[in-house]
Amino acid sequence: MTAAAERWILHADMDAFYASIEQRDHPELRGKPVIVGASSKRGVVAAASYEARVFGVRSAMPGFRARELCPDGVFLPSNMAHYVAVSAEVHAVFERFTPEIEPIALDEAFLDITGSLALFGAPQKLAAELKHAVREATALNVSVGLAPNKLVAKLACTLGKPDGLKVIEPHAVRGFVEPLPIRRLWGVGPVLGAKLASLGVETFADLSSYEPGELAKAIGERAAELQRLARGEDTRPVLAYREPKSYGEENTFESDVSDRTRVTAALTEHAEAVARRLRHDDYSGRTVTIKAKLGRARGRRESRDASVATEPYYPLVTRSRTLPQATSDGAVIRRIAVELWDEAKLGEPVRLLGVSLSNLERGTGGLQLELFTGPKSALGKTLDAITERFGERAISRAVGHTEKLTPGRTRKRGT
16 A cells, blocks of 8 residues: 555544643642542543542542542532533644544544645644644643554554554554453443453454354354454544434433422423524424433442442433424423323432434424414524523523533534
8 A cells, every 4th residue: 555545544632621621721720630520429520630540530430439539639510611612722723634523522533634644744743733733722732643544543542641642554553453452442341341351352362363253153243343443444434524313411410309390390401402402403303202310229230430340220211202293392392301201100219311302304493383383483593592692591491400410521513
């Protein structure tokens, strides 16, 4: 393969993004273990500074565990509006280097830089310039991995942190991936990881060399795909735009909730938020789904975080209904969500509630004929204009508000 034909993918990941923003904005926090998003009893760590990581604190860790590991940590509530704004600054820098950008989260993206090398030179030179540009624009560090494909670029970026720039040339891919533990492979979670371990598969090399027929018998139809990935082979393109499949909102309560008034308030707020985002993107949908995580744990399961052996398992219940006509009307979504809740008759408190809309259609946002004889798009647009100018809580139904305990890492569509 000639140099001109080589594909180069860059994976960029901001270092401890939320915590680093807080340390940048508040100099007194620099050098201290800063933990964002776990400031309440049921909060989950959204970001931990590298000073906190020394104690074993990691993203997605339950807040109570983070406090056990780092009792002297500085626990901060999230400031999502600010983080989103800084993320926009970072992504504006990425756009100077290529239009082929696939956002993964507020702090993370894939960039296909193949077509940009004629302007910027060698891949490593482009990556170094990108890192410098992000630092100049935001006073924050970004780690970068460069490789011929997305899988290897992400692995290189992760293993190069913090403030890394790691390049894996095409001829070095196999040697790079083969020693890696199998849990680093996309799609290998706790259950599949345990199954592979029972087969003696501990590394990428073990998986790639396993007899294909026997592996397929053991783990099913994904065997061939996983073996390709274990060899460092990944043909997935960088997708600058992907059509949405659904829009959703959810929240974990500070304490378990069974009171219908509080449940209705949460469902209402979620429904209105979903509707507002749909109208922003000019979508509507036909299938309303609610999900509820029950408050009483049923046993324990392996944690996503390696430092925690097990964590409580809370059953998740979902209910859905498909409408004859697509909608982006918050009142309709709310009405169906409340009906689904009443029909579920769960009989016990819940710790989380969510509302989503799927079966999406383009170009019909805001039109709803189900309750009245004419369209109600004008009302929705008026509400949207008010919230756009004065904030999401400038106007809403008189049902109270639910606080989000854990910020997400993804940039929501329609915001």
